[in-house]
Amino acid sequence: MLTEPVADEGVLNAAVLGSPIGHSLSPVLHRAAYDALGLTQWRYAAHEVDEEAFLPFVAGLDETWRGLSLTMPLKEVAFEVAADVSPMALATGAVNTLVRRATGEWDAHNTDVHGIVAALAGPAAAASVPTSATVLGSGATARSAVAALARLGVRQVRLAVRAEARPATLRTAADLGVEVEQVPLAHWAEATGAGDTPALVVSTLPTGAGSAAAEVLAGRRLHGTLLDVVYADWPTPLARAAAAAGLDVVSGLDMLVHQAGEQVRLMTGRDAPLEAMFAAAHEAVA
Known part of the structure; x- marks a missing residue:
């Protein structure tokens, strides 16, 4: 049974772990949330931690630690420290959030799915969600994208990949009842996005691969929505090409803020101050 965060007492620590970690906006977002909520006892840091160092790092944390945000390459090894795992983390095979219980045990969550759903909520509300969608890539974030699309009502997903789709992504789709075409x-x-059916596209590609995907749009006219999970150096080549082709483009910054907001809620037990977090995010990338 997943539990609520422990009661606030003294200084409380949280952090983002990963490698590389220098680019992470998580400290900016979480600190903005703490400031807006008046959680003056909370601290949030960033630590360079790879897969080999992850287990010793977690084992060395004292009782002041309340939560961990995880980025690559830690989203799978995190299962090894979890006492309980949320259904969405199980479905995607990826953990990006660890929340500590009062007993010292860790609960594992995936807030990337929430972030993608929330980022697409505006476009989805403005137009009916199609029953099929396209996901570019097939890694851990693609699994979260498939789960998010399933939550929105999508039942068929085209996985666009350079080679074969990763088996874990195919398993996620099958477990969620989503039919996959590679x-x-x-x-x-x-x-x-041809004809009367609007496109719904989520790109989980890094910038380099996204540039190659952008070239495919040359000379095309489409309608619908594309979410590019990349947020650095915005707009990306893919975002520019998608907008030029007629698609409504959603920045990965929207996903990032919403998933971080869900982490804040899970770790602190308080609703995230999204307006303050968005303001901090936009200032950080300006």
């Missing part, structure tokens, strides 16, 4: 990344835009 297509080459070079042909991802074909039959996407």
